[in-house]
Amino acid sequence: MAQLLTAFSEIMAFWPMFYVVLGVVLGLTVGAIPGLGAAMLIALLLPLTFYMDSVLALIFLVSIYVGSVSGGLISATLMKMPGTPSAIMTTLDGFPMAMQGKAGRALSFGIFSSFIGGSVSWIFLAVLAPPLAWFALKFGPYEYFALVLMALFLISSVSQGAMLRGLIAAAIGFAVSLVGPDLSSGTIRLTFGADQLKSGFRLLPTLLGVFVISQIIVDMADTSLPVQQATAKFKDMFLKRADFAKHWWNFLRSSLIGTWIGILPGVGSAVAAIVSYTIARNFSKTPEIFGKGAEEGIIAAESANNASVNGALIPLIALGIPGSVVDAILIGALMIHNLQPGPGLFVNQPEIAYGVIAAALVANVVMFIVMLGFSGHIAKLCAIPKSFILPAVVFFCIVGVYTTSGRIFDIWIMFGFGFVGYLMHRSGLSIGAFVLGYILAPIAEGELRNGLMLYDNSLWPLFTRPISLGFLLMALVIFLWPTLARRFRNPQPRPSAHSSGQDDDNNKPKMR
């Protein structure tokens, strides 16, 4: 507690607050612009943080994360274009409300929901992360290996709906990370004689390639014109007490759902919003108005997606396992600053761990204030043409990669991964699963090899140690869940004379 208070007192100084405000504003702006997003912006700014103090760099990146998840709300409500994937569900009710002349009210529900979601989940972050980290210090190599396996199954299971393709993407990510020096023996692996690859595929060109350059290619191909835009008035941006009294349970439930889904490694805010929205609709007294401007829909989606941000930070700082794709990039940021993500962070660099926790709350408050005051202005930035934004983004990528390594070859690697990322986009392979595979591979390999050395070349303790067995069982459940869920939803019909050829549609899962 004392360390957390110290972190708060330190963050209130000029430079930390400057980076919080700058990060939130940048995040909100980029989050509001369709086609850009948190992963892209954070990857793009990683080279810049190279020159910053580690604590300030992490504070800056976390603030961007908070801002960008919230910023998607603005374009989703005013332009029917979700700025980020996590705002897709907000579009369903935000834009219809805006078209009914209630844009300010729709935005205010979104802003207050984002703030409440972020605040509720921050309590869990502050309360759960330190004890979880202390608990994780007891983990042996096999526990970590099993945890990585579970995280990979989780991300694969939610990646664009196809687990097999998710696992293939993760395995390719593993393969890419194997190129270069083997950390245990120093042997150079898989370079096939190419000296330039002796240091492997470095983090920054790989991340910028698959996240940013691939998205630029997608955006270049998209020739659609801006859509109708609604406007909001400042005086409509505040909720009344009656609104809170009416929706308090939805605020709380959605925040808890978002927090829980955020904690699950690799799942992320878009899934949190979808699950929360679906539950809100199922429990609503008026489900028929969902999709036509339901306040409940906006609350459910926005509370959950913001709550998932802090939820996802829990496994990141406590276990060193990314809670979402953006967290995988934050792990990259820690690595760039020579910091070891995981439970050791609380022991060795408590100022980083508690700084991140404090920054998450302060950024949430700053996000709330900026969104209330400037949503309309931020929306105007969405009108900046691509011909200005995309060249600048590519330029910053090239300069960023060159300045961190001093090698033009890394720029070619970035372009190569950009093309690979674009092909993945088009073929239904999850980029998130690929990146998690790439980030988690060294952990998985290192822990497996340590485990084998520790237990005399035996894999048996992986199944006999309770925690690792627990993680493996959870991985198995995740793997089998799609099949089991289908069984539960579509029980085999009993053979009956009346049922043959009839009512087949009743057995199909309904999409509402």
Next chain:
Amino acid sequence: MRNSSYQAATIGVPLAGLTFSVVLFLGAQQMPSARFEPMGPAGFPYIISALLFLLSMLDGAIGFFGKQSGVPAEALPHIGDVGLRRMVFGGACAFAYVIVLQLSLLPFIPASVLFLAGFGLILSNNIRREMLVIGFAALMLGVGVSLLLTRVLIVVLPGA
């Protein structure tokens, strides 16, 4: 178009997985055997190679028997002629910029300004109206970033 994208993904993904698997296997065979620990540097590449092989074969089999195994291309809109042209020319512009820097054919600032302006004009919907603004923005960005990097962050930039 969607159907052809789906078919390309159905064949392409297992093929890509198998290619990665074979490359990993061949690379692992060139590595020294384990000496001080059970797995050695080749152990994990072999595991991932086998895993990729199995997953790709399974994905290929599912695709071959007509069951959808992925979500191919449906989230992306159809690429029209304009989009394709932008992708090709934009890619060529970025490629030329890096070549110019690598071979030091031009100093950093003019190369960057030309790249930013050229790329912007390729993406522009209204070249006549936006030309001056794009040119001005390119000049500001190119010069500004160059000064920031060389004067503040003391970075040696590529180019002649």
